[in-house]
Amino acid sequence: MHSSLWLSALLVVPVLGAALAALVRKREGWSYAVAVTASSVEFVLTIIIAFLYNSHVAHAQTFDFATRHVLSAPFGLAYDVAIDGISLFLVVLTSFVVLVALLGARDRRREPAFVSWLLLLTALTMGSFIAHDVLEFFIFFELTLVPSYFIIAQWGGAERVKAALKFFIYTFSASAFLLIGILYLGFSHQHQTQGALTFAYGALAQTQMTHSTAIWLFIAFAIAFAAKSPIWPLHTWSPITYAEAPTAGSIEFSALLAKLGSYGLLRFAVGLFPLALPDMRPVVLTLAVIGILYGSAVACVSRDLKRFVAYSSLAQMGFITLGVMTGSKIAMVGAVLLMFNHGVITAGFFLIIGFIEQRRASIQIRDLNGLQGPAPVMAGLFTVVMLASIGLPGLSGFVSEYLILIGTFATHTWWSVVATLGVVGAALYLLWAYQRVFHGEAVGANATMADVNSKERWVLVPVVVLIVALGVFPKPVLDRISPSVQQLIEHVAPSGVSK
Amino acid sequence: MNLVVPHIHYLAIMPVIVLFAGSVVLLFATALVRTKVTTVVATGVTSLAALAALVLTFFQWYSLDQHGATTTVAHAITLDGFSVVATGVIAVCLLMATLVGHDWAVREGVVGAEYQILALAASAGAVLMTQANDLIVVFLGLEILSIALYVLVAFDRHRRTSAEAALKYFLLGSFASAIFIYGAALVYGGTGTTNLSSISYFLGNNVLLRPGLVYAGGALLLVGFAFKVAAVPFHLWSPDVYEGAPTPVTGFMAAVVKVGAFAALVRVLISALGTQLDTWRPILWVLIVLTTVVGAALAVVQRNAKRMLAYSSINHAGFILIGIWAGTVRGVAGTLFYLITYAPTVVATFAIVTLVGGLGDEQHDVANYRGLARRQPWLGASLAVLLLSQLGAPLTTGFYAKYSVLASALDTNGASLALIALLSAAIAAFFYLRWTITLYSEESVDATRIVVPRATGVVIGLGVALTLVFGIWPGPLATLAQHATVLFVP
Numbered sequence: 002m003h004s005s006l007w008l009s010a011l012l013v014v015p016v017l018g019a020a021l022a023a024l025v026r027k028r029e030g031w032s033y034a035v036a037v038t039a040s041s042v043e044f045v046l047t048i049i050i051a052f053l054y055n056s057h058v059a060h061a062q063t064f065d066f067a068t069r070h071v072l073s074a075p076f077g078l079a080y081d082v083a084i085d086g087i088s089l090f091l092v093v094l095t096s097f098v099v100l101v102a103l104l105g106a107r108d109r110r111r112e113p114a115f116v117s118w119l120l121l122l123t124a125l126t127m128g129s130f131i132a133h134d135v136l137e138f139f140i141f142f143e144l145t146l147v148p149s150y151f152i153i154a155q156w157g158g159a160e161r162v163k164a165a166l167k168f169f170i171y172t173f174s175a176s177a178f179l180l181i182g183i184l185y186l187g188f189s190h191q192h193q194t195q196g197a198l199t200f201a202y203g204a205l206a207q208t209q210m211t212h213s214t215a216i217w218l219f220i221a222f223a224i225a226f227a228a229k230s231p232i233w234p235l236h237t238w239s240p241i242t243y244a245e246a247p248t249a250g251s252i253e254f255s256a257l258l259a260k261l262g263s264y265g266l267l268r269f270a271v272g273l274f275p276l277a278l279p280d281m282r283p284v285v286l287t288l289a290v291i292g293i294l295y296g297s298a299v300a301c302v303s304r305d306l307k308r309f310v311a312y313s314s315l316a317q318m319g320f321i322t323l324g325v326m327t328g329s330k331i332a333m334v335g336a337v338l339l340m341f342n343h344g345v346i347t348a349g350f351f352l353i354i355g356f357i358e359q360r361r362a363s364i365q366i367r368d369l370n371g372l373q374g375p376a377p378v379m380a381g382l383f384t385v386v387m388l389a390s391i392g393l394p395g396l397s398g399f400v401s402e403y404l405i406l407i408g409t410f411a412t413h414t415w416w417s418v419v420a421t422l423g424v425v426g427a428a429l430y431l432l433w434a435y436q437r438v439f440h441g442e443a444v445g446a447n448a449t450m451a452d453v454n455s456k457e458r459w460v461l462v463p464v465v466v467l468i469v470a471l472g473v474f475p476k477p478v479l480d481r482i483s484p485s486v487q488q489l490i491e492h493v494a495p496s497g498v499s500k
Numbered sequence: 501m502n503l504v505v506p507h508i509h510y511l512a513i514m515p516v517i518v519l520f521a522g523s524v525v526l527l528f529a530t531a532l533v534r535t536k537v538t539t540v541v542a543t544g545v546t547s548l549a550a551l552a553a554l555v556l557t558f559f560q561w562y563s564l565d566q567h568g569a570t571t572t573v574a575h576a577i578t579l580d581g582f583s584v585v586a587t588g589v590i591a592v593c594l595l596m597a598t599l600v601g602h603d604w605a606v607r608e609g610v611v612g613a614e615y616q617i618l619a620l621a622a623s624a625g626a627v628l629m630t631q632a633n634d635l636i637v638v639f640l641g642l643e644i645l646s647i648a649l650y651v652l653v654a655f656d657r658h659r660r661t662s663a664e665a666a667l668k669y670f671l672l673g674s675f676a677s678a679i680f681i682y683g684a685a686l687v688y689g690g691t692g693t694t695n696l697s698s699i700s701y702f703l704g705n706n707v708l709l710r711p712g713l714v715y716a717g718g719a720l721l722l723v724g725f726a727f728k729v730a731a732v733p734f735h736l737w738s739p740d741v742y743e744g745a746p747t748p749v750t751g752f753m754a755a756v757v758k759v760g761a762f763a764a765l766v767r768v769l770i771s772a773l774g775t776q777l778d779t780w781r782p783i784l785w786v787l788i789v790l791t792t793v794v795g796a797a798l799a800v801v802q803r804n805a806k807r808m809l810a811y812s813s814i815n816h817a818g819f820i821l822i823g824i825w826a827g828t829v830r831g832v833a834g835t836l837f838y839l840i841t842y843a844p845t846v847v848a849t850f851a852i853v854t855l856v857g858g859l860g861d862e863q864h865d866v867a868n869y870r871g872l873a874r875r876q877p878w879l880g881a882s883l884a885v886l887l888l889s890q891l892g893a894p895l896t897t898g899f900y901a902k903y904s905v906l907a908s909a910l911d912t913n914g915a916s917l918a919l920i921a922l923l924s925a926a927i928a929a930f931f932y933l934r935w936t937i938t939l940y941s942e943e944s945v946d947a948t949r950i951v952v953p954r955a956t957g958v959v960i961g962l963g964v965a966l967t968l969v970f971g972i973w974p975g976p977l978a979t980l981a982q983h984a985t986v987l988f989v990p
Contacts, residue, residue: 073975075833075982076900076907140894147893154937162937166930173929177922180903184910184918198907 005068008082019120026113036116044096056484063485077198081134086485091130094344098256099123105352105460106248122148136200156247164245171238175228182221219277222270229262233292243311248355256344267325275493292319297426306354306364324405332408333486339401349386349464371443376452389468397471509572512579515553522549523620526613542613543602554591560584576634581984586630586763594623597752599955600851604748622648626760635684635694653745665744672737676727683720690714696772703775728761732790742810751850755843784825791818792924822905831908837981841897848963849886873939880939889967891932896971
């Protein structure tokens with residue numbers, strides 16, 4: 002058991018960074034330096050935590066760094082943090098992606114405000130992943146909307162106000178269901194125990210409920226998380242949001258905030274309502290498979306690169322949902338791993354798209370061609386990221402997708418079979434897009450486009466290193482994820498989970 | 501004829517006395533003092549009276565701690581935690597509204613002490629409502645509050661809309677008062693008493709063979725209250741009156757009327773008619789659904805900031821009703837928590853609206869806010885925080901306000917009601933956000949800098965501080981609301 006101060010530091014550092022960045026706003030460039038420093042410290046902290054993390058903390062309990070303080074008894078409000086192998090890598094991913102986004106997608110328009118919002122968003126995302134209390138999770142989860150809203154609405158593209166409103170209202174409405182579900186669960190628990198109102202995860206997981214209650218609560222939770230992930234058909238906010246957001250924002254939304262959805266689905270919807278799983282599993286799995294096929298199909302015909310990545314993300318999130326919901330351990334481990342890998346891969350995609358946008362002032366696929374000629378290094382880096390996304394053996398995407406598909410095959414064969422078509426689809430839309438953008442004879446402004454400079458190259462190096470390293474040697478990561486998934490499965494097990 | 505003077509517990513009625521005395525003193529001063537009573541003096545007296553009332557609530561709280569809750573003046577007045585906290589909120593709102601009104605009066609060149617006299621009287625009426633344990637006292641408080649407000653609404657003699665709003669408010673308001681008193685008469689006919697605890701006792705110990713009279717009376721009382729708190733479908737006056745009234749008056753009204761009327765409604769429905777819970781709950785359910793949804797939906801199409809806030813306050817009224825619908829101790833605590841947090845927020849919001857309104861108090865289009873936060877970051881950010889709080893974003897008191905009433909609903913099987921209300925909040929989010937982003941938009945209509953007078957600045961700062969501090973750390977207020985339960989809860 003380690004001190005919870007490590008986790009509290011993860012919240013404090015970005016908040017302090019945001020405050021300091023706002024304070025030094027009068028001095029040119031200082032805010033940016035503060036932000037980079039804060040997110041570097043944050044990243045180092047998460048790496049230390051990852052090494053300290055002990056996956057066998059106490060018998061049948063893999064949560065580490067835990068603490069709980071009740072803030073308001075009448076409200077059942079508490080500060081309660083802890084991480085296990087599932088949240089650990091999302092915490093690492095968060096700090097990594099933010100650092101990369103700051104370094105690679107610097108936005109100089111009103112920079113102090115921008116980096117402050119970005120750091121606040123980091124703190125809130127971090128808070129959601131380390132929260133071990135359902136109400137506390139909701140507060141962080143809901144609050145991420147505010148910085149996201151301001152980032153899109155102030156630094157976005159031409160349609161930014163519309164995109165920001167759509168994003169906010171959409172997710173705000175969906176999380177209304179979540180809040181009601183949380184309150185219902187909390188009061189059911191209180192009425193059963195006749196004790197104090199609490200929303201502690203461990204306590205709520207013991208709540209007795211009828212089959213139909215479990216189903217209703219699962220649906221309420223799943224609506225919020227499906228909208229966040231996004232899972233088809235609640236994805237319609239995501240293309241316009243990713244397309245209109247500034248590059249650093251798109252990276253945060255697709256790489257991190259989307260993971261809040263799938264993480265919530267795994268931790269809370271699956272973890273708290275095992276009774277609902279036998280009935281709800283086929284429904285969600287079907288939606289996930291539809292998402293995979295639909296995302297792949299629309300990605301093929303997307304006209305701009307950001308929307309393209311948005312739809313390919315929809316397909317990838319479909320794979321994650323598949324792994325989360327099947328109930329086989331292998332697939333669940335694969336899903337957690339894919340959450341991490343997809344975060345790294347989309348960060349890579351959006352960074353490169355950001356570089357192209359800076360140079361060409363357009364990300365319309367029809368405006369771009371033959372970029373391989375003037376920018377061979379960029380093309381090479383894009384290829385690595387793309388191949389990882391396709392799931393080429395030896396790169397990170399392969400390991401996670403493979404685990405998900407074989408795990409799903411064992412329990413839900415036909416869903417797995419159809420989902421495998423999505424892998425083919427991914428190869429199709431990615432290679433076709435690559436072909437249109439990078440191959441051929443560069444004409445016009447494309448011919449004179451500058452290649453990535455050394456700084457941009459160095460930002461992409463860690464992304465590529467992670468992609469290769471996790472493709473070749475994922476064992477240390479899997480070793481930390483597995484016990485926690487095992488524990489979750491044992492909790493859920495009575496309702497018929499295999500292997 | 502032998503008149504027996506009932507025993508009077510003076511501490512219980514001291515806040516009313518102080519506020520009313522302040523009003524009377526100022527009134528006489530304007531009549532008798534040869535030189536004009538300046539605005540500064542009037543504001544000073546009013547602020548002192550408000551502060552005194554606030555300090556008195558601490559003594560009352562201490563006395564409650566020692567001796568427990570009690571009734572006095574022949575059981576017509578209650579001294580319990582609920583009334584004490586509500587009184588404190590009214591005192592704070594009066595203080596804030598007075599300071600805003602002072603700067604407004606200076607800007608508009610309003611001389612004299614009438615604004616302060618009327619605000620004091622209205623507050624005395626509102627405090628009386630929070631303490632009333634008799635339908636007649638509720639009516640007295642309601643009338644003192646309303647009549648003062650009719651005049652306050654008409655206070656801006658330069659704008660015709662002000663007089664128009666006042667007339668509208670007066671006509672519909674007197675109609676509602678008549679309905680209310682008729683309801684009280686019917687309840688008296690059915691139960692033989694107007695005392696709230698006696699009504700509860702009578703209904704608890706007798707089976708009504710023909711409950712029609714009491715039901716009709718209760719329904720008419722509810723209509724009277726629904727009008728005062730602007731619940732749909734009795735809300736039609738509210739947007740026009742909010743728009744027409746001088747902006748500081750609107751802020752005062754939005755806060756103080758809500759506190760007074762909701763406190764009295766809690767007593768009438770839960771203390772007096774608590775035994776008839778199953779009868780009035782379905783009615784209230786429909787009222788809440790209409791109020792939250794219609795309030796939010798109609799706010800979306802408004803272009804005028806004051807009208808928008810009027811509809812927003814209708815939406816909030818729906819939320820506050822949820823706590824009463826729950827009918828439990830948690831529900832009452834939730835309603836009280838909502839009132840404690842919402843009232844200062846709304847006064848501070850209208851303080852900023854007053855400033856933006858400019859000389860003549862007419863620039864209230866949302867377009868007038870374009871780029872405000874770019875030019876004046878502190879003022880803009882303050883408004884953004886206040887709006888986000890009303891939206892219900894976490895880390896502001898608005899979130900916990902909604903949370904507290906929704907929690908009480910879920911505690912009593914009200915999941916569907918809570919969900920409908922919360923989805924209406926998502927609709928409401930639309931116009932709060934649109935307004936917020938207008939503050940931060942790049943192109944600004946005019947570059948005139950808004951001067952923030954000191955008193956108004958203090959009010960805005962106080963409102964924002966309360967919103968954020970208790971938004972991050974709601975513990976003390978939640979405990980306070982929980983301890984401040986009503987004396988007679990079945």
